[in-house]
Each structure stands twice: as structure tokens, then as C-alpha cells.
Amino acid sequence: MKTLILTTAALALSAGAALAESHAQTVRLGTEGAYPPYNFLNDAGEVDGFEREVGDELCARAELTCEWVTNDWDSIIPNLVSGNYDTILAGMSITDERDEVIDFTQNYYPPAASAYAAPSEDVDLTGGVVSAQATTIQAGHVADSGAALLEFATPDEAVAAVRNGEADAIFADKDFLVPIVEASGGELVFVGDDVPLGGGLGVGLRESDGALRDTLDAAIQSMKDDGSLNELIVKWFGEDAQTFE
Structure with missing residues (x-):
């Protein structure tokens, strides 16, 4: 079963590389920058935290060119839908109510x-x-x-x-x-x-961006499979944090 998962992830990552090659635009990662240790602005004014490291790694594995954008929490979904950025990585739990408005990848942080x-x-x-x-x-x-x-x-x-x-x-x-x-x-x-509460944290995307969702989904799965996602969880939340099995 694990071999099948890894094979599927590899195929989807290949598709992600093709997606990145055929669409030269930068993928904009939206976050709040005010919810440590998930995301915050460091002393240099740059996005930092658990989700910064996760997002950067996802983009590297999917061979996507990405940049970070900050947005206030209360308008973070409307501004995704209106096109001000392409994803949300902002400590956002997957819920049925949100899933009616936007799409989500699988969770990159377990229900906490x-x-x-x-x-x-x-x-x-x-x-x-x-x-x-x-x-x-x-x-x-x-x-x-x-x-x-x-x-x-x-x-x-x-x-x-x-x-x-x-x-x-x-x-x-x-x-x-x-x-x-x-x-x-x-x-x-x-x-x-x-x-x-909730179904864990997922990357939020517009419902029309199915190809990008699949690409990031595969990257998340590859990080789960090789243990690197758990390593980041422990790094930012401690040895007692809930991790993926």
C-alpha cells in the first residue's frame, strides 16, 4: 500500500513539474503572519514559522516558483477567491463550511x-x-x-x-x-x-485550481511518507506534538 502511495505521489509531482513549466507565473502563498508558531513576521519583517518552512518545502518539491503574501485573517478567504493570492497557509482548519467556499489539500497538520x-x-x-x-x-x-x-x-x-x-x-x-x-x-x-475541532490544517485554494491542489497534495503526501513533515511539527511544536503515523 505504501508503494502505491509513493508511486501516486511521484506521478502527481511529475505533473506538478509540468504544471510549473507550462505556467511560468509565480504561485502566491497567502498567510496571516500573526499566529506564532504557525506563521509570524520575524525581526526582518519576513514570514517565518512552521508554515513558512512547510510552504517553502512544498514549492521546492513541486518545482514551483512561490512568493509569500500577508493578509488580515478576517478577509483571508475573500481575497483568495478574488485572486489576490493563490493559496492559504495560515493555520486554517479544514471544515465543511469553508469547504463550501474554497477547496483544500489533505491536511499538513493533524487535528489539534x-x-x-x-x-x-x-x-x-x-x-x-x-x-x-x-x-x-x-x-x-x-x-x-x-x-x-x-x-x-x-x-x-x-x-x-x-x-x-x-x-x-x-x-x-x-x-x-x-x-x-x-x-x-x-x-x-x-x-x-x-x-x-476541525479536520487538521490544509492548504486552501480556489475551487477552480484543481491542478495546483493535486500538485501540492502530492508534495504533502511525499513529506508525510519520508517523515520530513513530522520533523517540522516536532521542531516547531515540541516532542509532545501530535504527528502523522
Whole structure:
């Protein structure tokens, strides 16, 4: 079975090379640049993080010429659809709702836990005020939980709302919250159980870009097969991070 998968991936990668050769245009990779360690801007103002390394490797394996473009989260899907860039690599979970608007590759990061962080373990997660980044699956979960949802354009603003007392807790990807909680010196703690949401992170594309989707899909599969994707996950999220089997 593994041989079949590798053969399929090799054929699709060959198709990707042909795609790149016949279409000289640059593939623009859209990201937020504000969600470490998934993606962020480093001191040089360049896109950095887990998804920068994944995206660069996918482009190298598919022999695609790529460039990075940053865009605010709340308009990241509309600007993909309108053609401002060609893909989204921005910590975006695969969901049925999003899949009705855009297309996705297979996941390049497994379904991961979301979590609540608050100043105290006594916080009321279902009857209080919970902050989240707008238009995320975490915001949708809070809205359905019974808590009062307080949405913000960026995850940092959602964290700040808890620190200044606007919100009782924040709900976000646990991988995003771990370094914030650890660096808070006890000011913030995890509250309640982890919540699994979404189908993992996938590369978002326009529904009309099936050839590019297949090319990137094959590159992702090749990174899973040779273990390099797991290596990047451990590098950016630690030895306890969930990896692909």
C-alpha cells in the first residue's frame, strides 16, 4: 500500500513539474503572519514559522516558483477567491463550511486541540465572556457553547482582552496558547478540558485550481511518507506534538 502511495505521489509531482513549466507565473502563498508558531513576521519583517518552512518545502518539491503574501485573517478567504493570492497557509482548519467556499489539500497538520486560558480556574466557561479571533472555528465553538463571545481581529487582541478584564477567558489553538501561558508567570492558566475541532490544517485554494491542489497534495503526501513533515511539527511544536503515523 505504501508503494502505491509513493508511486501516486511521484506521478502527481511529475505533473506538478509540468504544471510549473507550462505556467511560468509565480504561485502566491497567502498567510496571516500573526499566529506564532504557525506563521509570524520575524525581526526582518519576513514570514517565518512552521508554515513558512512547510510552504517553502512544498514549492521546492513541486518545482514551483512561490512568493509569500500577508493578509488580515478576517478577509483571508475573500481575497483568495478574488485572486489576490493563490493559496492559504495560515493555520486554517479544514471544515465543511469553508469547504463550501474554497477547496483544500489533505491536511499538513493533524487535528489539534483547542483550549481555554484564563486568569483563574474558577472562570465560568459557559456563562461568562470568552474572547476568540473572529471567523475562526474557536469563535464558532464559543458562540454555540452558551458563553458570550467577544471577537477580535487578531489573536493577540483576544489575549489582551483577558489580561485587561474585558473577557473572562480566551479560546484558541492550544499550540498558540502554550507559550503565552508559560510566559505569563501564572497570570494565565489553562482551564477545563482540551477541545478537538476541525479536520487538521490544509492548504486552501480556489475551487477552480484543481491542478495546483493535486500538485501540492502530492508534495504533502511525499513529506508525510519520508517523515520530513513530522520533523517540522516536532521542531516547531515540541516532542509532545501530535504527528502523522
